[in-house]
Structures are given as C-alpha cells and as structure tokens.
Amino acid sequence: MTSVRPASCLEFTLFAAVLLLSLVSAVLGQPAVxxxxxxxxxxxGYQGWFRCQGDAAGAGWGHWSRDSKQLTPGTLTFEMWPDMTEFPPRECYEVPGFTHADGKQASLFSSDNxxxxxxxxxxxxHYGIDGVWLQHFLVDLPGGPFGNRYASRCRVLDHVHRSAEESGRIWAVSFDLAGMPxxxxxxxxxxxxxxxxAQGIT
Structure with missing residues (x-):
C-alpha cells in the first residue's frame, strides 16, 4: 500500500495577493456578486477536468493519472494529495492501493459530481472570490478528437452554472484551444x- 500525505489543493491556483483580498472580503461579509x-x-481558472473511477463520466482516473485505467505511484500527475476532510462519502472516490499515514483509505474527488x-x-x-472562468476544451466538443467526453463536459458546465447561481458567484466560459487542429x-x-x-447560457 502507498501512504499519502494530504495537502490542501483546489483545481485553481491562487496568488498571495488574491488570498489577502479574499480574507479581507470574508471579514466584511459576502453579498451576491x-x-x-x-x-x-x-x-x-476552473478546469473541471478531474475524473474518477465510479463517477458519472465512466472515464477512469482522468487528469489524476497518466493511465486512466489505474492510479499508481508511477502514473500520478499531481504533486499534492487534496485534503478531502470536508467531502462527504458521496463525493469521495476511493483509490485502490493508497492509504493515509494513519492507515485510512485515501480518496479523490471528481469534477463530474x-x-x-x-x-x-x-x-x-466564504473567502470572497467572485467566480471562475470555466475552461471549455474544444478537444472535448463534438468534432474534436475527444468528442466522446462531451456529455461529461456539459454536465460540468451545468454544475458550475447552478453552483454559481446558488452561491451568488459569477462565471464565464473560456474556450481552450489546446490540442485542437x-x-x-x-x-x-x-x-x-x-x-x-440558444440555451441562454451566454
């Protein structure tokens, strides 16, 4: 079994200045943006590209591993194990062969949840961040080389749309052209x- 050391990790990177502004904003209260x-x-930036075995996408360990069919010490694509302590069981996907230092089963999250x-x-x-640019990858869209991932990509977009409305945050679509002919x-x-x-999203 491989032991992992949890570390705080989100799908986006925050600069120190943004963190400072966020903390100040948190103290002052959080009205809708x-x-x-x-x-x-x-x-x-919000990629929404993490997938896990057992999630709605059915695409294995997407973006967690170089091999979507398995996640091993040799296939990991991330440097820090995310802190999953605030995630309920329905959002945790157990990773075979990985445990924490205390022996508890290690798990990861899926963006398609x-x-x-x-x-x-x-x-x-809570921390005063106004919202996200959701990356919409052209390679995952109909006509792209990975168009079979489109249904999952659409679900992530819908999750972001609904979550932004519920939390009073804003969001915008950012088309990512990487890898597209x-x-x-x-x-x-x-x-x-x-x-x-046509869907009224933008």
Whole structure:
C-alpha cells in the first residue's frame, strides 16, 4: 500500500495577493456578486477536468493519472494529495492501493459530481472570490478528437452554472484551444457558442 500525505489543493491556483483580498472580503461579509460586469472582479481558472473511477463520466482516473485505467505511484500527475476532510462519502472516490499515514483509505474527488462543484463555489463565497472562468476544451466538443467526453463536459458546465447561481458567484466560459487542429477550431467553437447562446447560457 502507498501512504499519502494530504495537502490542501483546489483545481485553481491562487496568488498571495488574491488570498489577502479574499480574507479581507470574508471579514466584511459576502453579498451576491454583481454579474453585470467583470470589472474589478477576482475570477479564477476552473478546469473541471478531474475524473474518477465510479463517477458519472465512466472515464477512469482522468487528469489524476497518466493511465486512466489505474492510479499508481508511477502514473500520478499531481504533486499534492487534496485534503478531502470536508467531502462527504458521496463525493469521495476511493483509490485502490493508497492509504493515509494513519492507515485510512485515501480518496479523490471528481469534477463530474454536482456536490463537489457546489462545495468549490461555497468555498469561493466564504473567502470572497467572485467566480471562475470555466475552461471549455474544444478537444472535448463534438468534432474534436475527444468528442466522446462531451456529455461529461456539459454536465460540468451545468454544475458550475447552478453552483454559481446558488452561491451568488459569477462565471464565464473560456474556450481552450489546446490540442485542437487549426482547421477545425472555427467550426467547432462557433457551433458550440451558438448552442450556448440558444440555451441562454451566454
């Protein structure tokens, strides 16, 4: 069994200045964020790309491991094990072969879980972070090389949308072009954009 040492880790990176502003804001209270403008807002990048065996995506250990079918010391893609103490059992996905120093089973979270997205946004509300830029990866959209991941990608977008509304945070879509063949970018991006507009999302 491999023992892991938990460390605080979110799906986004916060600079020290942002943390300071967040703490000050937390002391002053957390009204709903004005969604009329991005001016003066503190938004973080939110990839929403973590997947686990047993989640709704059925795609294995996506972005946790180099091999989606298994997670081993040799396939880990992250440096710090996330602190899962605030996650209830329904949001924890046990990792075979990994335990904590006290012998307890180690687990990870999936972005394709509405409770986890809600938890992230509640943390943002508590610490005064206004919202997120949700990365919408073109490679995962219809016409992209990994279009089979589109259903999961749409669920994550919906989780973010609902969680932002519930927590009084804001969010915006950030199309990520990485890995997309140049000749397909325009068609895939504009098709998805029109769909989001038709759904009233943007």
């Amino acid at each position: 004005d969604a009329g403008s991005l001016r003066g807002k503190t938004l973080c 509405p409770g986890t997205a809600r938890r992230h946004f509640e943390w943002m509300r 140049d000749g397909q970018i325009f068609e895939v991006l504009t098709t998805e954009w029109k769909k989001l507009v």
